[in-house]
Amino acid sequence: MTAPAAAAAYQELAAAVRGDLIMPADPGYDQTRAVYNAMIDKHPAAVVRCRDTADVITCVRFARAHGVQIAVRGGGHNAAGLGVWDDALVIDLSLMRSITVSPGDRTVRADAGCTWGDVDHATAAFGLATPSGLIASTGVADLTLGGGIGYLSRRFGLTVYNLLAADVVLADGTFGTARADCHGDLFWALRGGGGNFGVVTSFTFACHDIGEHGTIIGGPVFYDFAGTAGVMAWYRELLPSLPEELSGWFGLGAISSGPPGCAYPLSTQDVPAADYPKIRAQFAGSRWPDLRIAGTAYVDLAMQLSTARYTDGYQTVWFYQRLSAACAKHRR
Numbered sequence: 001m002t003a004p005a006a007a008a009a010y011q012e013l014a015a016a017v018r019g020d021l022i023m024p025a026d027p028g029y030d031q032t033r034a035v036y037n038a039m040i041d042k043h044p045a046a047v048v049r050c051r052d053t054a055d056v057i058t059c060v061r062f063a064r065a066h067g068v069q070i071a072v073r074g075g076g077h078n079a080a081g082l083g084v085w086d087d088a089l090v091i092d093l094s095l096m097r098s099i100t101v102s103p104g105d106r107t108v109r110a111d112a113g114c115t116w117g118d119v120d121h122a123t124a125a126f127g128l129a130t131p132s133g134l135i136a137s138t139g140v141a142d143l144t145l146g147g148g149i150g151y152l153s154r155r156f157g158l159t160v161y162n163l164l165a166a167d168v169v170l171a172d173g174t175f176g177t178a179r180a181d182c183h184g185d186l187f188w189a190l191r192g193g194g195g196n197f198g199v200v201t202s203f204t205f206a207c208h209d210i211g212e213h214g215t216i217i218g219g220p221v222f223y224d225f226a227g228t229a230g231v232m233a234w235y236r237e238l239l240p241s242l243p244e245e246l247s248g249w250f251g252l253g254a255i256s257s258g259p260p261g262c263a264y265p266l267s268t269q270d271v272p273a274a275d276y277p278k279i280r281a282q283f284a285g286s287r288w289p290d291l292r293i294a295g296t297a298y299v300d301l302a303m304q305l306s307t308a309r310y311t312d313g314y315q316t317v318w319f320y321q322r323l324s325a326a327c328a329k330h331r332r
């Protein structure tokens with residue numbers, strides 16, 4: 001339960017931070033509390049749109065001093081809407097989006113308000129990438145803290161395996177950098193422990209070579225919904241026998257342009273266009289006959305899916321929500 005902080009205390013907080021403090025009576029409050037999942041309707045006590053780590057430290061110390069609950073908003077993409085919370089002080093990191101790529105040592109340092117689209121864009125210019133998610137609008141912060149799996153994970157591991165360091169504001173308002181050789185316990189906990197161990201303000205990742213053009217080839221394959229169990233069993237057997245450059249994922253659902261079915265966007269890396277026929281031939285006669293192989297830049301792959309399908313304001317029914325409420329909202 002959050003103790004309400006006095007209005008005067010929030011005024012002091014507003015004066016102490018570089019970013020904006022937005023309260024329920026302020027214009028822009030509804031816009032600021034909105035997250036990716038339009039089903040989420042939380043009313044925080046205040047939102048601070050932090051400009052830098054100093055703002056984050058100030059917010060954490062304020063929350064401690066006044067007994068206010070904190071919610072941390074990284075990319076705001078969590079389907080359960082955990083980046084905002086009723087009566088909480090939201091530490092909104094969405095303005096903290098600077099990125100530094102170090103091509104020499106193949107690393108990228110990204111502020112915790114970045115989306116994966118931001119990071120892929122920055123690293124692709126150097127022919128590099130770190131394993132991220134399937135779509136570009138997901139936040140770097142909690143995807144990483146939760147593990148992180150995407151197109152490159154089969155070859156280069158989970159996002160969290162590629163995390164080299166994290167700058168963290170701890171619950172007592174102190175700051176530290178966690179790495180394997182420094183605050184090792186914290187570093188271990190952050191890699192999968194979610195937002196429970198402090199507010200991460202930036203992440204440093206190892207990058208991998210995705211080739212000069214960063215080309216991905218692949219595409220969706222559709223199957224009849226009725227055959228789902230058989231296709232999934234076949235897929236589970238098949239994938240381990242294929243090279244790690246190739247990855248896939250499985251979706252069940254209705255698609256607007258065709259019958260209900262299961263789809264596999266399939267990807268591999270930096271294959272010259274001249275080799276596409278060879279790859280097509282590999283799948284000829286298999287249960288991937290209609291694979292629409294096309295080349296696309298890795299940096300565009302996740303962006304295309306974000307733009308086409310998973311736009312902000314998409315409504316995701318979360319397990320604790322009643323379906324009837326979801327339907328009512330959807331009909332509006």
Ligand SMILES: Cc1cc2nc3c(=O)[nH]c(=O)nc-3n(C[C@H](O)[C@H](O)[C@H](O)COP(=O)(O)OP(=O)(O)OC[C@H]3O[C@@H](n4cnc5c(N)ncnc54)[C@H](O)[C@@H]3O)c2cc1C
Pocket residue numbers: 035071072073074075076077078079081082083093112132133134135138139140141142143144145146147148149150194195196198199200201310
């Ligand atoms: C359409 C869709 C596609 C997805 N695709 C993938 C995918 O391909 N691969 C995958 O692995 N996951 C995927 N996810 C899951 C995604 O990783 C999680 O939803 C994750 O929570 C999003 O991170 P975020 O920073 O945007 O979260 P937010 O909504 O900002 O925050 C969620 C939680 O994380 C904590 N948090 C956020 N930032 C910080 C921080 N800087 N420090 C400490 N705690 C913090 C908060 O406390 C909050 O509780 C997908 C989700 C959706 C909705």
